Amino acid sequence: MPNFTPITLAIAHINDTHSHFEPTPMSLAIPGLDERIYANVGGFARISSVVKAFKEEAKSTTDGFLFLHAGDCFQGTLYYSLFKGEANATMLNLLRPDAMALGNHELDLGNASVSRFLDQINFPLLAGNWDVSNECDQKLCPVKGKRQLLPFDPLHKIASVMLKQFGDQHVALFSVALDKMADIAMPDADTPFVNAKQTILDTVAHIKEHLGTNHIILLSHLGYEQDLKMAEEVDGLSVIVGGHSHVLQGDFSNLGLGDMGPYGRLIQNTLVVQAGCHAFALGKLHVTLDAQGKVSEYSGSNYLMLGRSLSMDASWDQSLPAEAFTQAKEYLAQQANVLHCRGDETIKSVLNERYKPAVEKLKSDVVTKLPARLRHIRVPDEKGGSEIAPLVCEGFLHAARNRGHQVDFAIHNAGGVRVSLEQGKLTAAEVAGRLLPFAIDLMLYKPTGLQVMQALEGAIDNATNNNVEGTGDGSFPYTAGLKYRYECEKPKGSRMTLLQYRDEKGTWLPIEPGSIYTVVSSAYTSQGKEGYDSLKHLAEPPYSIDVTLSESFIEYARTQESLVIMPTTCASYVPCPACTSE
Template sequence: MIKNNKPAKLTLAHINDTHSYFEPQSLQLTLDIDGEKISPYVSNGGFARIATRVKQLKYEALKNKRYFLFVHAGDCFQGTLYFSLFKGQANSDMLNALGIDMMAIGNHELDMGNAPVAAFLERIKFPMLAGNWDLSNEIPTKNHHLKRRHNLLAYQPELQTAHWLTRYVDDEPVAIFGVSIDKMSDIANVDADTPFVNAFETVKNTVRAINKSGINKIILLSHLGFESDCELAKVVSGIGLIVGGHTHTLQGDFSHLGLSNDAEYGVYINGAYIVQAGCHAQALGHCEIDFAADGRVLSFKGKNELLMGRRLCADKFLTSTIDQHLHQKGSEILQHDNKVIVCKKDIQLQSLLLDKYIPEVRQLQSTVISRIDRDLRHVRLPDQEGGSEIAPLVAQSFFYMMNKSGYQVDFAIHNAGGVRSSLYQGNLSEADIAGKLLPFVVPIGIYHIKGRYIAQALEGAINNATNNGVIGTGSGSYPYTHNLKFKYDSELPLGKRITELKIYAKQTGWREVDYEATYCGSSSAYTMKGKEGYDGLLQMEGEGVISEHSMADCFIDFIKSGVDHIAFKPPES
């Protein structure tokens, strides 16, 4: 038991949901210059600028005799070509170079199951906090074993608490632990033998255990989302700071720059301050927290800062600057804005990116594989203009790739949310597909299933997308198909809404699906797990087969094969 608690002062910097956005992005602002509105583009964010600013903050903190922490609240995987090409390796290198002290696990770290997390843990130099991840029943014969890894602070089932870290601030112990979404199996691909348990109960039990050990100063890293963090703070007392992620909430009023006003920075609920720093390495959050001896937060001040380059440009490609007079006035506005930091890129981190990763990414960005003669529209739910023109082609690419790999696939289904953008007239590169259209690295698989369960999966996905008789998770579940066509009658009873379900074969053309016959289908590993209304697919025969091909792999190979589609043409020589 630790007695005689003392005050403690620390400075904490934080990021979340960086999603492999290592390079700066183009950001359009709206500025008011002498009554005239201008909308210049700036180079915003990136890991090299974060590194520069963190070093400045750490120097200031240590100079003022304040303890310094730099944390990540989860979701570093997915998002850009850096993940599509290098998976978690680039993230481990870049986060190690950034010098974070710890990280909560996010749901996208588990999009491809546990194995990539195990590989990530082998490389990182900081602990990963996953306090409600129960590894106690992990199958011991796995190649990617996670249980008892020293840098993974998971759930303690015997105590029903998270493992926590203890950091000494002014010789006073501060406990830090992390939790993530407990419905992880609904939105990611965590292995079935390692479930996530109830986050709120884990937090309650952990705070109680920490207090019982004599520590009364507590920081939580949360990948639950802003609204859930607020609800958590209402029902659990004793936490001083909740550092959050998942919902990409950029706290602070940036409306004067033409940007969001999501919530104030440091929302205060029941003794806890709640912070989150947007997404995609665009902003850095930081705060100074002074704890009283009894664990209460006596003083809190902080903000999110947008990290920018010096040039104000006329185009999103940042190739031409705006009028000199407006540039000077605009620059002065940004220089005096306390939520904007104009800073240079850290040389060491930028060199790592330039030497090790950028060349391969640039090569992919310049590899044109097709020309598109007209815009191809993507919408999640069909409207008066029709449905997505792209999602059915993506489903067709699954069918193509799985048959090319030797499987006799009859049909393919893809959920609308797996496609992230429309395609526009002009050149199409591999980078456009892997980095923008299909950025989530989710593997494709095949399964054998009776016709009645195909109908069940289609109806379940549409019910979920439209909230028809169920509480859905969003329109991203809407199904697009290849070699399947169907009608959906929203007025019919649950379980009977799919009508005129037909399947195509070269030998027979379109025929009614036999509900008792078995067919071979292809879908992403995500929908094969019955996510978001696709629970009918769980009735597959056996466990199915998960391939090594991602969504982007399939579509790139499909386009390169010379897809017979009116909009796609061979690249110009």
């Protein structure tokens, strides 16, 4: 029997944790101190402590408690590079969320990694617009039929709904993710994502008509702007707990971190919340929903979770002077958006004993040295292009050829390289944890010369918004063994005015449109993402060489006494002055 009465809930929420199990060094501004200081913020152990305390407090002040994760737990740190989804499953099981949304990075390696994750977790994974009903039954690691997965329901054309009962009342939860998932991740072709907005509309109507509650929570991995849009355009949602865009709602200017507006945006009776990223913040929400499911009252905040240590630098090599330490601690203790807490000892123990030793080993593994700083930039500017991305491509070639593959050249998208590299020793941890943190395989594929030309032009058009609405500058191509010239003012289809590859003798030869070439790229690029559309139409599908981005670069770097810009690497990109960014 429906029971349409008001309900008050306590909701703890996180999103986009990206394998940041340990606290993250964060630069903070303290009034009266000339320089910013560093604090170790967040981490799973502190999240666990705060959530447990919040849940206990909620027993006497609310009708029920929920702890939600709005997606993207994969990728991000060495813990993922080394242990993939297994470490996330273990650590999230210890946090005990009531539900998690599927994020796009969970699908960076296709369905198989999600399948293994589902076998290991003890909580529901909500994926309400992921239609897995036609997934091939012959797969070794399918997602269809997994007990913990709540996917799209094709019979009713709605998201699978999770009902939580609090006394004689129910709260309905469901999730949606970006419906253009195939453009930014790698879901298997037989498991498409259906329209997110239509799924929300149909699911809300179904809940109200058939499930006997007006109290509806959307766990969203659409991004903040889309969450606000859904709140405005869809009637009947009570709360949207969001992720994907890493928005830390709240005014953190008291710590030198800026002001993203108030915690909680109330639009058309629907409340939208989001809690930053990387496990450094936790959202704590109290919300009262009236009998129609509309928000009648709410309070709460995102909180940074701090321990006892402070430092002058992110490496913790320089401690704060005693007077400055006291001043900083006193100031931080007075801030309403800061929680000082001890971490959960069980989580610390599991992390330290099962996973951390392998991470620490990588931190002491020096693979080469850098005699000078190597700069990374996505789209070339007046100083030139990335000095690192071409070297990453050289690593692709080295890894492929070392495994006996005959490869003509390598291509990589700029967004797959994350940081500049400073002068000095380069460790395996720096490569796998910061430079190339996406644990994605290298793939071989065989395009025609025309497809190569179209892919490069499309990727640059996408990165520079040249007569197209691009998806970001991360698609800009860097290469090894291949050089090109792109002229932005030429007509579409003729902007590549030079395209050559280097043969085994070191001679530069023109790419012939009808010839077939063997190329090595990341699995992401080889699937034709973000402007590389022509690669979607290969005669044969790409195949993995069973080595990841970071592994290939580490192998290559070990063969180099020092990493420098080589003439052949520099020649692999010929910039066009007319289309370099301002």
